[in-house]
Amino acid sequence: MPRFAANLSFLFTERPFRERFAAASAAGFRAVEILFPYDHAAETVAGQLAASKLELALFNLPPGDWAAGERGLAALPSRAAEFRASVDRALGYAQATRTTRLHALAGLAAPGDKAAVSAYRDALAYACERAGPLGVDVLIEPINGRDMPGYFLDSFERAAELIEAMRLPNLRLQFDIYHRQILRGDVIRGLEALMPLIGHVQVASVPDRREPGSGELDDAAAFAALDRLGYQGFVGCEYHPSGRSEDGLGWFAPYRAEQIADSR
Ligand SMILES: O=C(O)C(=O)CO
Numbered sequence: 001m002p003r004f005a006a007n008l009s010f011l012f013t014e015r016p017f018r019e020r021f022a023a024a025s026a027a028g029f030r031a032v033e034i035l036f037p038y039d040h041a042a043e044t045v046a047g048q049l050a051a052s053k054l055e056l057a058l059f060n061l062p063p064g065d066w067a068a069g070e071r072g073l074a075a076l077p078s079r080a081a082e083f084r085a086s087v088d089r090a091l092g093y094a095q096a097t098r099t100t101r102l103h104a105l106a107g108l109a110a111p112g113d114k115a116a117v118s119a120y121r122d123a124l125a126y127a128c129e130r131a132g133p134l135g136v137d138v139l140i141e142p143i144n145g146r147d148m149p150g151y152f153l154d155s156f157e158r159a160a161e162l163i164e165a166m167r168l169p170n171l172r173l174q175f176d177i178y179h180r181q182i183l184r185g186d187v188i189r190g191l192e193a194l195m196p197l198i199g200h201v202q203v204a205s206v207p208d209r210r211e212p213g214s215g216e217l218d219d220a221a222a223f224a225a226l227d228r229l230g231y232q233g234f235v236g237c238e239y240h241p242s243g244r245s246e247d248g249l250g251w252f253a254p255y256r257a258e259q260i261a262d263s264r
Contacts (some may be wrong), residue, residue, distance in 0.1 A: 001233040001258045002223050005031035005057035010238050011245045016245070018048055024051035027249055028256035033058045033202075033236045036146075038089070042096035047098060057234040058101040058139070058200055059093065061127070062086040072105025074127075075152040076118035079107070080246045087127045094136050101200050101233075102131060103139045106152035116152060121166065127209070128168040128238055137199045141174035144182040147209075156184050156194070163197050171201025176238065177222055181206040187217065195229045204239035211239060213251040223255075 002009030006012065006029040012020040017040060024032050030053050036046050048054055064079065073083040090102050104127055105146065109116035127138045142159045143151045153159055154177075163171050175198045180187050191198070203222070205215030212219035241248045249256075 001253055001262075002226050002231065003031060003233075003262065004029060004252065004255060004259060005033045005055075005236045007033040007035070007236050007238040009035035009239060014244060018044070021048040021052040023245070025054055027246055028030040028252065029054070030262070031055040031057045031234050033234075035060055036062065037097075038062060042093045046096045046098075047095070050092040056097045056099045057101060057104060058236060059090070060103045060105055061090045063105050065105065069106065070152055071083060071148055072107040074104045074123040075106040075109045075116040077115045077227075078117040080119060080123065083123045084086045084126055087130050091130060091134060091136065092160070094131075095134060099185055100135055100138055101137050101139055101172075102127070103200075106140070108148075108150040108154040110150075111152060111154060111158065114196050120152065121162070121215065124162075124166065126170065128166075129171050132168075132170045132228050133136070136181055137170045137172045138168075139172050139174040139199050141176055141202075142179055142183060143176070144179045146182060147179075154183065156190065157181060158165055159199055160194055169190075174200045174202065176202035176204075176236075177208055177217070177219065178202065178204040178238070180210060181183050181217055187222055189223050191222065191231075198231070200233055200236065201226065201231065202236040204237075208242075209239050210242045211238070211248045214242070219251070220254075 006024040008020040012023040037059050063072045073079040142153050142156045146152050203212050
């Protein structure tokens, strides 16, 4: 049974940030994700995790100026120094919170732009080299252009080719079932083919990015496939609740007791 991680930047946002941890734990989650923890001291985040007996499954490297529309730095040649500094900052948070997965957002750039391709490879090599000795994996995630127009990494094929070509032991694929269905479909065959590269999975319904099981896909069948394939990582719940977060957790009920038992 997959271990689910509530993304606290999407779920339980009815509450202030610090109260979301206890709410996730009370709902039965034993792990969480956060898009960007940087508005809070690493020690504060670590304290909230410990108080609620939660693991932090994943967070993102700083994305640049998110409010101004930036969506990552890794593929932006002019931002290489900032990207490198952002890796060090994120690794400080990872150590404080014992997180072993960091998602490196690529940024907005044309996929065929040679300078962007080269900057992306250099950035990922740097991040993996810094993260490896700390036991941290660096994740790259294909993101659909409807949610993120102009995003550089908008193809599962290119992501897989890059990971295979770079041969870095801690460079892994973030397979978001929601983005996969929009970009490519064929979710279960995709999980089967890409499983050796996958370091993290996320889920939301398609097309509305809401609770699993409420859209066009049989998400429970995808979760069963993850079990069948021996996936040991987390499934991040990165969806917008259709009402109060707790009220939309019916999909989670069949998995809840096992999350709690597994963490004992
Ligand atoms: O938008 C997404 O899917 C992300 O995971 C951003 O980090």
